[in-house]
Amino acid sequence: MLATDPRTEPEHISISKSKGIAIDWRDGHRSEYGLRYLRHHCPCAVCTGSHGTTPAAPPIDPSPFQMYQAALKMNDVEPVGHYAVRIAWNDGHSSGIYSYEHFRKICPCPSCTGATTGTGPQG
Numbered sequence: 027m028l029a030t031d032p033r034t035e036p037e038h039i040s041i042s043k044s045k046g047i048a049i050d051w052r053d054g055h056r057s058e059y060g061l062r063y064l065r066h067h068c069p070c071a072v073c074t075g076s077h078g079t080t081p082a083a084p085p086i087d088p089s090p091f092q093m094y095q096a097a098l099k100m101n102d103v104e105p106v107g108h109y110a111v112r113i114a115w116n117d118g119h120s121s122g123i124y125s126y127e128h129f130r131k132i133c134p135c136p137s138c139t140g141a142t143t144g145t146g147p148q149g
């Protein structure tokens with residue numbers, strides 16, 4: 027095993043089931059993830075599509091209660107070993123295991139997404 031990478035080693039994790047997750051990394055970086063962002067970036071095979079295709083939308087089980095959409099929420103967040111957390115959503119989906127590596131990879135902050143500030147027209 028390689029030595030742990032401080033970039034994928036969480037120093038502190040704050041979890042708000044109704045807001046999202048914030049992680050302070052050992053290398054001093056801070057990442058904040060909103061609920062919808064996390065749900066959208068669920069790493070499980072169902073959500074990412076196992077055939078290399080991009081699914082149009084997260085799968086939603088047909089239910090008789092689709093006349094309203096409850097606000098997205100995390101029902102439960104449980105640690106998986108020392109490398110990941112598993113998030114159970116209130117839409118019934120709970121197979122997403124978010125490794126810290128994945129968290130760091132999907133960090134939405136400008137310096138990680140490579141977003142430029144104000145320069146370079148997009149699109």
Ligand SMILES: [Zn+2]
Nearest residue numbers: 068070073122
């Ligand atoms: Zn998923």
Ligand SMILES: [Zn+2]
Nearest residue numbers: 057133135138
């Ligand atoms: Zn970042």
